[in-house]
Amino acid sequence: MPYLTSAVLGAALLCFAFLGLKARRADGLLDDYVTARNSQTASTLGLSFLASGMGAWILFAPPEIGAFVGPVAVAGYAIGSALPFIVLGHYGPAIRRHLPEGRSIGEFAEACYGAGVRRWVSLVSILYMACFLAAELTAIGSITALLSDVPPALVVIGVAVTTLLYTAIGGLRASLATDRWQAWLLIALLLVVGGVALARLPEMPAGASLPAAPAGSALAVALTLVIAVTAANLFHQGYWQRVWAARDDRALGRGAWLGGGITVVVVGVVGGLGMLAAMSGLALGEPPIPFFALLAEAPAWLALPALVLAVSLVASSVDTLQNGIASLAVAGSGRQGLSITAARLVTVALMVPVVGVALQGLSVLRLFLIADLLCAAIVVPVLLGLWRRMSPLAAVAGGVAGLAGAVLPGWLAQGSLAAGLLAASFPGGVPTLPPFLGALVASSLVSVLVAGVRPATRAGTP
Secondary structure (H helix, E strand, O other): OHHHHHHHHHHHHHHHHHHHHHOOOOOOOHHHHHHOOOOEOHHHHHHHHHHHHOOHHHHOHHHHHHHHOOHHHHHHHHHHHHHHHHHHHHHHHHHHHHOOOOOOHHHHHHHHHOHHHHHHHHHHHHHHHHHHHHHHHHHHHHHHHHHOOOOHHHHHHHHHHHHHHHHHHHHHHHHHHHHHHHHHHHHHHHHHHHHHHHHOOOOOOOOOOOOOOOHHHHHHHHHHHHHHHHHHHOOOHHHHHHHHHEOOHHHHHHHHHHHHHHHHHHHHHHHHHHHHHHHOOOOOOOOOOHHHHHHHOOOHHHHHHHHHHHHHHHHHHHHHHHHHHHHHHHOOOOOHHHHHHHHHHHHHHHHHHHHHHHHOOOOOHHHHHHHHHHHHHHHHHHHHHHOOOOOHHHHHHHHHHHHHHHHHHHHHHHOOHHHHHHHOOOHHHOOOHHHHHHHHHHHHHHHHHHHHHOOOOOOOOO
């Protein structure tokens, strides 16, 4: 069985590599390598947003949220996962007009506020995407150990090397090409795996009811997830690349709504599976993994399509992240040939420590939450760059206020700065609302206040 599983997973990865390498442009310059500018239709963008946003995390987080908190929190997770696409679909046309030759969130920040803010924004974006990469590769290692006898390290390295091969050579076009197929594959496999697992679900107990935390707690979790997921994903350079890859503004808007709509459905369905697992009385495991608890009651053969589903989810997000990091690192470099070479070298170099972390099997959830909080502290000042009155001073002041606002709730509640800092670092890896809400409110208020008192004098800002 390990040989069959290895062969099937290897075949899936080879198919992804073939599709990605086939889409590359042999004569492509740096701009095409990192943006595929003005080339993608709405349907391609919608499927790409879906595939690049989905990852192995959907097999862990939404089912657990559904099993223990209930439908309100699942709805928050689904909305938070889709909202970044909608935001970029809405503001993308203005961003394209303001920066028609743009390639990254860093360049957008520089055009609005200068090189200093660009470096800050690029650093946060790279930190977030590196955490995302480590989390996805760690997850596929854990799923492999759970569902098969294949060595987890073999699959981790296989996914990393395969995606690196076609993204380093083919750039964004390779990622977009594989996204289309991976999106359809993950939808089909999710229907098969979820459908068979539900068919084998034990009969519901007579008094079964939907999991539901107290209304206040459920709303707090939902709001936390909306803020955290939306803010962090707005620093996902892979999504920003697609703003300029769109054929036109209409394709961008329709693609964003298509990807966002399907994402809401997928996250809602997977979260619903977690609720059904809890309602049926299944042993959810320790730590709880409701989705995989469902598979324990299903036929043994279902483990193989479930593992292919997980590999597809991870590959679709990892290739987007790899190319996104490369584009951030070299978007401002000079000669085109040298820049493409640098992009490839940066991608390869960054993957070495990321794979090293993933092979340790560590939990990266706490680091992920800290990166989310950093994003929440500066997301509003960055997006306000399209407002005429915003200035570098207002953006920096808003960002600093956001960091202070993240610490302030814990400081006030427990009476010490150390306690506030500890609360904002999420001990135990549990997301809580006060740091995120404090960061978002403080950064927004201070940015608007400073911009009102000391407005920008930049010419040409929309």
